Amino acid sequence: MATMTMAKALNAALADAMLDDERVVVFGEDVGQLGGVFRITDGLQARFGDKRCFDTPLAEAGIVGFAVGLAMSGLRPVVEMQFDAFAYPAFEQIASHVAKLRNRTRGALSVPIVIRVPYAGGIGGVEHHCDSSEAYYAHTPGLKVVTPATVEDAYSLLREAIDDPDPVVFMEPKKLYFSSAEAELPARTAPFGKAVVRRAGTDATLVAYGPAVPVALEAAEAAREEGWDLEVVDVRTIVPFDDATVIASVRKTGRCVVIQEAQGFAGVGAEIAARVQERCFHALHAPVLRVSGLDIPYPAPMLEHAHLPSVDRVLDTVARLQWDDQPDTRWVAA
């Protein structure tokens, strides 16, 4: 056991994958000598050489399209999009080719590539550096979409992503890069498609993923003072989504709040809320509620605190879960 950051765990996962499988190549912008702007690829070029870890021209569609071709030749590319919003030029390659090539060729060609996307805010980033873009990818059949919230999960999910036969968009919560925890590597946690109960509770379920998980856990601790015993489910893999774990938890608690940092409208949280409502209606004592970022462009550093889901916003929402069996006045027509 050693204390390490999520950034270090991700770096170790890349290094171990490169050591285990010589088909793994890592490339992107500044990932070589510099080791990436967040240092996730630190030391890989020195250790494995500039054929295994290399810088590319600054062209995200080019990076992803190049990875498609490399995968067709039998390699296992892991590419870095430097920031969430910088991946948008690559969207056509991702949505039209990465996601569909297996299907278009009935499995004759597969695209086992990992697209690493540092995402979300809370780091005081200027515009275009803090987008939560997971819904775009989750809405695209053919992609797996994964986001770790813990140090050991970061290692394990990235190793599994690199081994996976399908393309994986690997969403790394920037604000958790330098969070640290006790971890023993090489860790193998739950596989893709499994959500994990991070905190057991009886009164209500908080469903969260990525950067929202620590918020949910903190809120659950704070809720004890209010007399609520909250369960926290970490989604981990948005696609494939683990209905079973979420359903089991909500059927047990009878109440559910879905928390995401992204803007709320048409987001992943909306999908989760709908799935819970469809599957747990008869167990619910209150409507499924959501806590999310606001439906605004990601705000400037001096204002992001107003946008990000906070512990207070979560607790205010939990308070509206009809504990007294009265309808939520917000939704009652005047």
Added chain:
Amino acid sequence: MTTTPQAVRRASPRTRRKATPAAVDPSAGLLPRTEPVRLLNPDGTPLPARDDYPEPPLDALREMYRRMVVGRRFDVQATALTKQGRLAVYPSSRGQEACQVGGVLALHDTDWVFPTYRESMALTARGIDPVEVLTLLRGDWHCGYDPAARHTAPQCTPLATQCVHAAGLAYGESYQGRDTVALAFIGDGATSEGDFHEGVNFAAVFKAPVVYFVQNNKYAISVPLSRQTAAPSLAYKGVGYGVPSEQVDGNDPVAVLAVLTRAVEHARSGQGPFLVEAHTYRMEPHTNADDQTRYRDAEEVEAWRDRDPIARLETYLRARGVLDDAAVAAIADEAEAYAAALRDRMNAQPAVDPLSLFDHVYAEPTPQLVEQREQVRAELAAARDEEGDA
């Protein structure tokens, strides 16, 4: 004659002046010649032989002729099948036979082709079953052939995106010690897309063995070349990326094969990508759904009939004594039989199974897809029961 950069570029290695590196024009070797390479006149009479582009062997040209004739008949048949409702849509490449066939004839079987939707003829010329080639255009959900076995990517509908795949595939192959060349077809309009530029640039930076083969057929649906570029020619697109380029008369089959052969050799020998612009003309509308009278005159189209690539090659091969009436008739018969077999097979209604739509979304379907497949299975069963009751 003044020494233009083009002339420097085209000086053969034997005659090139010895120069210190500082004296070399940095664009030397990159600027395309201002005139397309041409080895046959439009009437099929030969132009003087040239050192830089030796004429391909006659047996290769004869084979090229055969595939062009069969290819055109295939194209005519596919157009007819569309009118009969057997195909959802068909983008014809009639008039571009020299490029379609030359593009695949210049390659080894182990080389990779990255086609667009207009390359159905090229794929059949590569020996892929025409029914498989037309699978997507027929309205089915997959590309039809096995791309891994045929070293041929699925026909690419998004514009220019295949240019980057070709760079990656070619680099990955050389990375693993194989001498594979990738040839990416692209049209004139798609050279305006960002992925064309990113692909050529990646290929150049990583010295990937790619031939970018631009068929400039003058129109992107209705938009003329003048709206795509202000460059003197599309071959100039290579210069800025450090990629040598050449223009060729795309309706001169001998020149097309000669230039592509050299481009492929350039790539295979480790010198990086090469860009070829072929000047050709799409004789048919963009697809069956297009109305070309809205953007070009019949006279313009008619003028290109005089430059027909098949007639041009036939005249030349007859003059060289490797083609006679009997051989021409035999090839025409072969083309007719090919088209008749295609027509018969396309008239049979293909079996489609909605449940197969779930098979290859992922290596293993997600639990949600398993649920949806069961839903569709139940819907299909209910529909069959209703039919049975009726």
